[in-house]
Amino acid sequence: MKKKVIFIICFLHVAICYVIAQEKPKHEDTEFYSPVPNVVTPAKNNANPPSDAIILFDGKNLDQWVLTNDTTKPADWIVNKKIITVNKNRGNIQTRQSFTDYQLHLEWRIPENITGTGQLRGNSGLFLASIGKGDAGYELQILDSYNNSTYVNGQAGSIYKQFAPLVNANLPPGKWQTYDVAWAAPRFNDDGTLKTPARVTVFFNGVLIQNNIELKGATLYVGQPSYQKHGPSPIKLQAHGDKSEPISYRNIWIRPIN
Numbered sequence: 001m002k003k004k005v006i007f008i009i010c011f012l013h014v015a016i017c018y019v020i021a022q023e024k025p026k027h028e029d030t031e032f033y034s035p036v037p038n039v040v041t042p043a044k045n046n047a048n049p050p051s052d053a054i055i056l057f058d059g060k061n062l063d064q065w066v067l068t069n070d071t072t073k074p075a076d077w078i079v080n081k082k083i084i085t086v087n088k089n090r091g092n093i094q095t096r097q098s099f100t101d102y103q104l105h106l107e108w109r110i111p112e113n114i115t116g117t118g119q120l121r122g123n124s125g126l127f128l129a130s131i132g133k134g135d136a137g138y139e140l141q142i143l144d145s146y147n148n149s150t151y152v153n154g155q156a157g158s159i160y161k162q163f164a165p166l167v168n169a170n171l172p173p174g175k176w177q178t179y180d181v182a183w184a185a186p187r188f189n190d191d192g193t194l195k196t197p198a199r200v201t202v203f204f205n206g207v208l209i210q211n212n213i214e215l216k217g218a219t220l221y222v223g224q225p226s227y228q229k230h231g232p233s234p235i236k237l238q239a240h241g242d243k244s245e246p247i248s249y250r251n252i253w254i255r256p257i258n
Helices: 001-022
Strands: 056-058 063-069 077-081 081-086 092-094 102-109 124-130 135-141 176-184 194-196 199-204 209-212 248-256
Touching: 102 124, 124 176, 194 209
Parallel strands: none
Antiparallel strands: 056 248, 063 092, 077 081, 081 248, 102 176, 102 248, 124 135, 176 199, 199 209
């Protein structure tokens, strides 16, 4: 009987040790090997796109763009010396393609001889999603905010009328400036109600100015922003109606994020 008890105790000891050994975490438990990310070749400098980017302006033409108010017509802003200059007589332009989540690179320049003050000094806008004609959508403001005072949620780098930039990273007029944007589009329920709001992160001339901001809705000049159900959307550039000298763009590319 005594031997039987000893055997049972030894057996239970071995069993308990085995269970403990089986339950002890291993480094392999938190490692996975698929799916393997695609290989992307980085750009040699920030002006060039990575290998998987869609080129929205290659310096030659505006084939990737149409007029916002009549999308059957090609964009006819001025293209010269690998630069787009806004044609204020023709209105806003937007991409032929629609996008949901993406990484976007865009460069813009305020004319060196810019005149005007406040919002009337090189005003334009990058609409991260265009959801209608005119200025409907979600606007990242473009403006000369180098020694130019205006309301802070309307200066360059602001999510217009919603969020001021964390800092003012503007260069003087005549210098090329860059926006690098990570955009997560809003999602909607079947009944049209908001499921998840839009979010955006923005680097301005390499400086973080919007840090995963949750947007309150689409841009409004007057009134509070709000959401209306929409799907994938074009990206839009604004031809603002002010009388100052028109601004220019170059090196525009996008990487859709699945």
